[in-house]
Amino acid sequence: MNIDIIIWLDYIGTAVFAISGVLTAGTKKLDLFGVMVIGVVTAIGGGTMRDLLLGVTPVTWLQGYEYLIAIFSGFLITLFFKRFVAKMRRTLFLFDTIGIGVFTIIGLEKALNLGVNPAVAVIMGMTSAVVGGVIRDTLTNEVPLIFHKEIYATACITGALFYLLFRWLDFPVALNELLTVGIIITIRLLSIRFNISIPVFETPES
Numbered sequence: 001m002n003i004d005i006i007i008w009l010d011y012i013g014t015a016v017f018a019i020s021g022v023l024t025a026g027t028k029k030l031d032l033f034g035v036m037v038i039g040v041v042t043a044i045g046g047g048t049m050r051d052l053l054l055g056v057t058p059v060t061w062l063q064g065y066e067y068l069i070a071i072f073s074g075f076l077i078t079l080f081f082k083r084f085v086a087k088m089r090r091t092l093f094l095f096d097t098i099g100i101g102v103f104t105i106i107g108l109e110k111a112l113n114l115g116v117n118p119a120v121a122v123i124m125g126m127t128s129a130v131v132g133g134v135i136r137d138t139l140t141n142e143v144p145l146i147f148h149k150e151i152y153a154t155a156c157i158t159g160a161l162f163y164l165l166f167r168w169l170d171f172p173v174a175l176n177e178l179l180t181v182g183i184i185i186t187i188r189l190l191s192i193r194f195n196i197s198i199p200v201f202e203t204p205e206s
Contacts, residue, residue, distance in 0.1 A: 006177065010106060011070045013099025016092060018043040018074030019085060021136045026082065028140050036075055038136055043071045045132035050107045050124050054114055097188045100129040101181035104156045108163055122160040129156045151191035154198065159184035 021042025025035040044061045051059040061067035078085050085092070107128030111121035130146050130153045137144040146153040163180040171179070190196065 006102065006106065009098065009102040011066060012095065013102050014043045014067055014070040015074035015077075016095040016099050017132055018071045019078050019092060020096060020133070022075055022078040023082075023086065024136055024140055024142075026078075032079075038139060039075050039078075040071055041139065042132045042136040043067070043074065045135040046103060046107070046128045046130060047132075049131045050110070050128045053127070054111060054116065054124065056110070056114070093192075097185050098181065100152070100156055100188070101159060101184035103129040104159055104184060105163065105177050105180055108160050118164050122157060122164070125160040125163075126153055126156040129153075151187060151196060151198065155184045155187040155191070158187055 018039040021039040022035050024042075025038035030038065044067060047061060048059050051057070104125040106125075108121050108125030111124035112118070116124065133152075134144040134146060159180045162183050163176055166176040166179060
């Protein structure tokens with residue numbers, strides 16, 4: 001996958017994550033400042049956590065205006081076209097799914113390039129993709145999505161493991177990235193289509 005495509009998908013994913021945060025905040029009747037804060041942390045929370053854990057400073061979104069523009073664009077689109085955006089939840093779900101695939105690759109590759117061992121690199125890939133959503137749900141008093149209902153983080157981890165396998169098999173980088181994103185998207189879509197989820201753990205009553 002061409003590096004320019006990865007970068008643009010990263011920006012689009014950032015904007016979509018911001019929209020997701022704004023939509024969630026909107027259901028909680030927060031003021032505009034609160035809504036923007038939720039949108040921002042949803043969009044950049046994962047990447048920020050990844051960079052801090054890897055010791056990368058300044059964190060990626062502080063190195064230019066592009067991410068802030070993507071976030072602010074998502075905020076404005078949702079603010080002025082909220083009824084239209086709300087009706088596009090299926091489209092946003094698809095972009096969100098593409099986004100977690102791209103963010104997984106970005107986090108994984110960044111960690112590997114810094115010499116981190118593969119197991120930790122997988123965790124960094126997952127962190128990039130899901131931590132923003134965890135912060136969003138926590139701040140809006142919801143059980144984070146990755147802890148219930150849907151196959152989400154598991155799809156990222158599975159995709160990352162396949163990435164490492166294809167890397168070991170010496171696949172071309174572009175093909176590896178494309179296959180990994182495809183695997184993450186497929187797992188996510190199939191889990192929703194067939195209502196597949198991880199078994200729930202319940203503590204027996206005493």
